[in-house]
Amino acid sequence: QVQLVQSGAEVKKPGASVKISCKSSGYTFTTYAISWVRQAPGQGLEWMGWISVYNGNTNYRQNLQGRVTMTTDTSTSTAYMELGSLRSDDTAVYYCVRVTYGGNGLDYWGQGTLVTVSS
């Protein structure tokens, strides 16, 4: 069965960076894009961007440009999301999500990784 398993919770100071991993299994990793979505405590969902695992092309949310980097390692079927220059309002649960084959939605979600930014 399809599974996306994320790395554990992180606590970071303002200005630091965080890198979250997302290991995929149960499907051909290179066939589907991976997207990242975050959710601040008690808030709604925010799409951060996606990466084509096939060719490495990325599409980032404009207000994260320059701070976010999405990568993949096809040898281990793992996706990564690094967010730099962290601020308190980056505190959120971060999800990696598989994009449906037709690009119509987000069909399999990781369990989420809580990132807390606090001095």
Add this chain to the structure above:
Amino acid sequence: DIQMTQSPSSLSASVGDRVTVTCRASQSIGTSLNWYQQKPGKAPKLLIYAAYRLQTGVPSRFSGSGSGTDFTLTISSLQPEDFATYYCQQSYNTPWTFGQGTRVEIK
């Protein structure tokens, strides 16, 4: 960015009720509209994609309709496990955007 507006923000309903949630896009998005269900402390789950297509494994009491700017998620007979928050999301243009969510609570 395309703005997605859901209504209502919350509703109270009883088991067996028919429930309807509405999502409006700030511009036409064709049928590039998806619906998700999220329970507390859990990741969202895809219910409906491309406006009306039921994701594999999702009960048939869930249905979606609409095109252009106005969309609807309907639960034909609310079950205890359906109490959750529901989000719409457009995949027409990046940045993909979500509605603010509709919380379905027990009456």
